[in-house]
Amino acid sequence: MSTEDKIVSYRRLFGRFATGVAVVLAEDGNNVVGLTVNSLTSVSLNPLLLLFCARNESESAATVLRVGRFSVNVLTAHQEAIARHFAGPRTTTTKFNCQRSEGFVSIPASAAVFRCTVEGVHLGGDHRIIIGRVIDMIGPDECNPPLLYHQGRYTELELDMEEKFLAGTEQR
Ligand SMILES: Cc1cc2nc3c(=O)[nH]c(=O)nc-3n(C[C@H](O)[C@H](O)[C@H](O)COP(=O)(O)O)c2cc1C
Numbered sequence: 001m002s003t004e005d006k007i008v009s010y011r012r013l014f015g016r017f018a019t020g021v022a023v024v025l026a027e028d029g030n031n032v033v034g035l036t037v038n039s040l041t042s043v044s045l046n047p048l049l050l051l052f053c054a055r056n057e058s059e060s061a062a063t064v065l066r067v068g069r070f071s072v073n074v075l076t077a078h079q080e081a082i083a084r085h086f087a088g089p090r091t092t093t094t095k096f097n098c099q100r101s102e103g104f105v106s107i108p109a110s111a112a113v114f115r116c117t118v119e120g121v122h123l124g125g126d127h128r129i130i131i132g133r134v135i136d137m138i139g140p141d142e143c144n145p146p147l148l149y150h151q152g153r154y155t156e157l158e159l160d161m162e163e164k165f166l167a168g169t170e171q172r
Contacts, residue, residue, distance in 0.1 A: 021038055021075045022075060116133055
């Protein structure tokens with residue numbers, strides 16, 4: 001199998017690993033930059049650490065590393081347009097409805113927001129693994145259904161699952 005064929009198979013099969021969707025945001029001067037990610041992973045509880053992976057060429061990740069702080073905004077099913085916005089081509093002058101607090105920008109009505117400082121960065125082939133130390137976190141008491149990504153598509157929980165989710169009866 002050629003390298004290109006392997007990459008195609010890898011993407012196709014890894015697409016079966018369903019994930020949530022988050023937007024990593026950073027502010028550089030008056031410019032808010034961000035990228036949609038599904039590589040978000042919790043790393044450590046003590047200290048609180050998380051990671052996401054970003055393409056080596058990612059301009060938003062370069063800004064995150066330059067300013068040393070970022071927010072991770074976990075999206076709900078109502079926020080697909082925001083995921084698309086930060087996954088597509090755009091200019092840094094794009095106006096986006098962000099909240100500002102204590103030097104961090106975040107997306108209102110997210111399921112959860114983690115405010116982080118950059119703890120470390122590691123090479124991972126054509127991506128960088130960026131570790132964040134969680135400084136604080138916020139989220140509404142009620143958890144809305146999450147935005148999901150599966151097989152290259154945005155999706156959400158099936159309706160009956162959603163009802164169970166909202167009723168707080170989901171199995172752990
Ligand atoms: C659901 C979804 C998840 C994504 N996850 C990642 C990711 O984890 N890391 C990454 O570098 N790009 C990811 N991307 C692609 C980036 O969002 C996209 O390339 C974005 O335009 C990068 O912006 P930047 O060039 O400002 O860094 C994802 C895209 C989608 C639609």
